[in-house]
Amino acid sequence: MTTTITHSWYMMQRQLRNLARQPAYIAFTIVSPAIYLLLFGALFKKVVDLPGFGADSYINFLTPGIVVMSALYSAGWSGMGVIQDLDRGVLDRFLVSPASRSALIIGRLTQMAVVTIIQSVIIIGLGLLVGARFPDGGIGLLALVLSAVLLAAPFGALSCAAALMARKEESVIAAVNFVLLPLTFLSSVFMSETLMPHWMQKVALFNPVNWSVQAGREALSSNADWSVVCTHLGYLVIFALVCAWLATQAFRSYQRSA
């Protein structure tokens, strides 16, 4: 157990250090959410005037959406790092050593959590800069970041699992593209749930991305209904556990097929 924790720490350190050495990656993770926030913020500014939208400022509405969406995207692509480790033999090198097997996955997931937290803080800051206001901030913002992390963990695990199964960059890119965009638009990231077509509302009920946005947005609203927040966070925890289990299975199957 202690070995798993210390090894996870070493693995997380390695991931974070390697990320910090890729200026392009850092630029991308900061710039792309900023672009989403500004572009979509300007493009859809008027949708709040639609009857029944249920918010008075679109930037207030959008900021938690972009926090969640960015968490989803960086987590979704994390499998690419696994592919690189596979190709370079780094994974095999750890597998012939006494390195804790679960630390290889946990290290990646904790690294993702750290990245998500930093990214969320930056996006919230940007939101505030362009006029978003969260009067009851504090706990609400913390809950938003937590919901983003709880979304990043399962999708990060799924992405790693896909990488371990497919073992080819192209397949992982295709799978990730196939999944991320529909999940984003089948949620209330950009559009209020009340204005979605009926069938889409039904689908969104089962969409983890939507659970995460709902939890974050509810936590930020005045008179937040915390039972709604907690229920959605609870769904995310269960989903994360299922995905973590899937990732360990994918890992086992990789070892079996070696």
Add this chain to the structure above:
Amino acid sequence: MSRNGAAVVLRERSDASGVAMTTNSSEQTPAIEARNLVKTYRGDVHAVDDLSFAVQPGTIFGLLGPNGAGKSTTVKILTTLSRPDSGEARITGIDVLREPDRVRHVIGCVAQRSGVDLEATARENLTLQGRVYGLGGAELKSRVAELLERFGLTTAADRVASGYSGGMQRRLDIAMGLIHRPRVLFLDEPTTGLDPEVRADTWREISRLATDEGLTILLTTHYLEEADHLAQNLAIVDHGRIVARGTPDQLKGELHGDSIQIELSEISDSGSVQNAIERLGIVRELMVEGRTVRARVDSSATAIPAVLAALDGAGLPVASVLVSRPSLDDVYLRHTGRSFSEADTEGVR
């Protein structure tokens, strides 16, 4: 009387040495032991087919074979990366299948695919590797410094490995495999893709590891010279099976006479070449591959003029003739029925 006494003394001596030998062999557990290993991949490919061998401590053992012969699969099984369908394996007496965790502490591995984290420096790579084996603090620091020094990486130690040359990366790879002072080292194709000069350096380093540090080394290679140069004992693997084993000299010694290799000026019908030469009745193991004709003869001095005359008479112009003492290539040819380079390209395909 005196003759009798001498005989008694002699017998005593031989008895004593006999006893010494048996205790010796029972004490010395092989460093690596593989027994009847079988591994089949999807599609019924017998990657490893009933492979058995033992490696004595402190020696270098070579698994020689073309690409796709099953060498890497064997190494994967022995290093706990892959499980065989059947058979067993032990490293310094520890069962690989039952106690993989204990085995992992005893072995060091340098795989064909490097395993160096290219975004990290040599020092960081070595440090992480050491930590994973439970090293830490000042001990780890000095061990890292020692290995950096030894493999000539001190000046580059804090540069990111993606900027290293192939030789530097390979040296870092070997250093990483040694960080925890393993007793058995696996080197899977250690010099593939290196230029000749770097290869010679790597060879020197590998022999030094076995002689100075008493490491047991299992080396896979598809370079005949490499096996010949480094391995005290070797096994030739083909289609997942061992087709010959022994010391390089023993293997070559099994072949009598000289080997001759003739390059024809142009590709000719192999049947007519064979006819022309076989009729002479002085060559053995004749092989024709494209323009190359290989054969074994008892005496090259008498055989070559006759062979050349025969080829000339058949209208087959000769470009060059090469005579050599038996090489491992000839050993390979004899045991598998095809030349090494042919098998190697076959494996790639």
